[in-house]
Amino acid sequence: MGKENISFLTVWIILGEICATFSSDPEPTTGVFVNSTAVPLPTEWIRDYNDIVSKFSVRSADIPDDDMCYLVAGSPETIAECEFNPETQTFIVIHGWTVTGMFESWVPKLVSALFDREPTANVIVVDWLTRANQHYPTSAAYTKLVGRDVAKFVTWLQNELQLPWEKIHLLGYSLGAHVAGIAGDLTDHKISRITGLDPAGPTFEHADNQNTLSRDDAQFVDVLHTNTRGSPDRSIGIQRPVGHIDIYPNGGTFQPGCDIQNTLLGIALGGIKGLQNMDQLVKCSHERSIHLFIDSLLNIQQQSMAYRCNSKEAFNKGQCLSCRKNRCNNIGYNINKVRTTRSAKMYLKTRDMMPYKVFHYQVKVHVFSKDPLSFTEQPIKVSLYGTHGETEDIAHVLPVLEGNTTLSFLLTTDVDIGDLMIVKMRWEKDAIISWSDWWGSSKFHIRKLRIKSGEKQSKLIFSAKEGEFAYLVRGGGDDAVFVKSKEDTMSRKEKLMHKLKTQGSQFGQNDA
Numbered sequence: 013m014g015k016e017n018i019s020f021l022t023v024w025i026i027l028g029e030i031c032a033t034f035s036s037d038p039e040p041t042t043g044v045f046v047n048s049t050a051v052p053l054p055t056e057w058i059r060d061y062n063d064i065v066s067k068f069s070v071r072s073a074d075i076p077d078d079d080m081c082y083l084v085a086g087s088p089e090t091i092a093e094c095e096f097n098p099e100t101q102t103f104i105v106i107h108g109w110t111v112t113g114m115f116e117s118w119v120p121k122l123v124s125a126l127f128d129r130e131p132t133a134n135v136i137v138v139d140w141l142t143r144a145n146q147h148y149p150t151s152a153a154y155t156k157l158v159g160r161d162v163a164k165f166v167t168w169l170q171n172e173l174q175l176p177w178e179k180i181h182l183l184g185y186s187l188g189a190h191v192a193g194i195a196g197d198l199t200d201h202k203i204s205r206i207t208g209l210d211p212a213g214p215t216f217e218h219a220d221n222q223n224t225l226s227r228d229d230a231q232f233v234d235v236l237h238t239n240t241r242g243s244p245d246r247s248i249g250i251q252r253p254v255g256h257i258d259i260y261p262n263g264g265t266f267q268p269g270c271d272i273q274n275t276l277l278g279i280a281l282g283g284i285k286g287l288q289n290m291d292q293l294v295k296c297s298h299e300r301s302i303h304l305f306i307d308s309l310l311n312i313q314q315q316s317m318a319y320r321c322n323s324k325e326a327f328n329k330g331q332c333l334s335c336r337k338n339r340c341n342n343i344g345y346n347i348n349k350v351r352t353t354r355s356a357k358m359y360l361k362t363r364d365m366m367p368y369k370v371f372h373y374q375v376k377v378h379v380f381s382k383d384p385l386s387f388t389e390q391p392i393k394v395s396l397y398g399t400h401g402e403t404e405d406i407a408h409v410l411p412v413l414e415g416n417t418t419l420s421f422l423l424t425t426d427v428d429i430g431d432l433m434i435v436k437m438r439w440e441k442d443a444i445i446s447w448s449d450w451w452g453s454s455k456f457h458i459r460k461l462r463i464k465s466g467e468k469q470s471k472l473i474f475s476a477k478e479g480e481f482a483y484l485v486r487g488g489g490d491d492a493v494f495v496k497s498k499e500d501t502m503s504r505k506e507k508l509m510h511k512l513k514t515q516g517s518q519f520g521q522n523d524a
């Protein structure tokens with residue numbers, strides 16, 4: 013808790029800077045403000061390529077980190093010069109606000125990962141560094157002009173080569189996500205897919221759809237929200253859902269491994285580089301959106317799953333691990349393009365490094381007690397043993413532990429243990445000595461556990477290994493041991509029903 017508060021403070025300081033620049037610079041730079049009523053209909057202006065300022069660099073798998081060739085709208089010869097392949101798909105990568113005025117280190121990483129997965133693809137990196145290297149509010153206002161540039165560029169490329177719109181995928185990070193959205197809004201055909209990687213929050217949270225990434229901007233819009241901490245006005249990443257599918261890894265607020273201690277350790281090991289590293293501290297969670305996407309390109313065997321849920325709180329209780337009716341989906345590149353009528357908020361937990369995948373389990377347990385016992389914030393440790401492996405001593409804190417109630421909580425492990433066979437649970441002693449300590453040992457009886465696996469979609473029942481009950485004894489040191497007793501019969505029936513209902517209605521396309 014303490015660690016998180018410190019880094020929250022750091023985020024606040026930087027955000028304070030952003031807000032200070034905002035208030036000290038109320039007038040947008042002349043020419044930046046594009047009045048939406050003044051934008052003429054697409055057909056007129058979108059084919060005037062003379063005022064394009066952004067540059068479109070065609071990258072290659074061999075040299076992912078440098079601009080070797082620019083495609084220039086209106087100059088068809090550049091298509092051959094840059095060896096653009098009209099037969100395959102095209103990724104257009106759009107960066108965000110920059111402090112240094114240079115491409116950040118994630119750009120070549122994403123470019124390489126795209127080529128790794130789709131070796132014949134065209135990968136274009138949009139360079140709007142000059143406009144992105146202004147005071148934040150100025151750069152934020154520039155997204156409209158850059159979006160126009162991208163819309164014109166895509167329109168030109170499409171006209172020139174009869175490029176199928178289905179083969180164009182825009183990927184935008186931070187302010188770049190809004191650039192992609194504005195571009196998608198302006199083209200007279202819908203772009204196939206826009207991926208928003210933690211779209212910027214400040215000045216966009218309450219803006220209208222025309223000025224931000226929105227679900228109307230492409231056939232399919234998927235969004236990863238990774239840094240949405242704080243009140244909506246101050247969050248670095250936009251908090252509200254803006255796509256067809258909005259995924260909030262680890263609740264979307266803040267990412268594991270991004271606390272100040274970890275980052276400072278990284279800085280110490282990597283040598284002091286001043287501002288750039290301070291910058292890294294704030295951007296860790298923001299940039300995680302990109303690395304999660306890269307992970308989905310590179311680690312196909314460890315595909316992370318996200319689950320639809322009404323709230324982060326319900327997800328953290330393990331209540332949303334269902335895959336029925338498209339409630340679960342792959343995250344990143346391999347997402348199934350499910351277009352629900354309302355935005356779907358989805359959640360998952362991740363590791364603090366690549367590959368990010370974890371396995372999710374819901375544990376439901378009824379705890380009996382003879383005496384009225386009630387505790388809060390109780391630490392427990394759970395060990396899971398399966399057919400392929402095990403994870404021991406997963407720490408969890410139960411917010412409330414009370415006699416004759418049913419608990420539900422979420423456990424995760426990065427180990428694929430196979431089919432779960434044995435579960436052990438131990439009640440640790442917390443620091444606080446409560447009154448009940450004076451009344452002998454505190455003990456709960458447990459008859460069975462119900463465990464649902466998100467990744468395997470299994471519902472299993474575990475019963476006490478010996479006798480009718482296993483015992484959870486406070487600080488007792490002994491494990492309560494449970495063995496698999498049977499598959500949840502209701503779940504099997506549900507699954508069968510589900511199978512019957514959903515056959516033939518899968519979207520499942522992965523072709524963009």
Ligand SMILES: *[C@@H]1O[C@H](CO)[C@@H](O)[C@H](O)[C@H]1NC(C)=O
Pocket residue numbers: 047048049050
């Ligand atoms: C928007 O454009 C119209 C027409 O050009 C103009 O009358 C109006 O004042 C502009 N509004 C803003 C807020 O600039």
Ligand SMILES: *[C@@H]1O[C@H](CO)[C@@H](O)[C@H](O)[C@H]1NC(C)=O
Pocket residue numbers: 380381382383384385415416
């Ligand atoms: C819990 O339920 C059992 C029987 O189901 C009962 O004997 C016991 O008194 C209850 N405990 C409390 C604290 O209400």
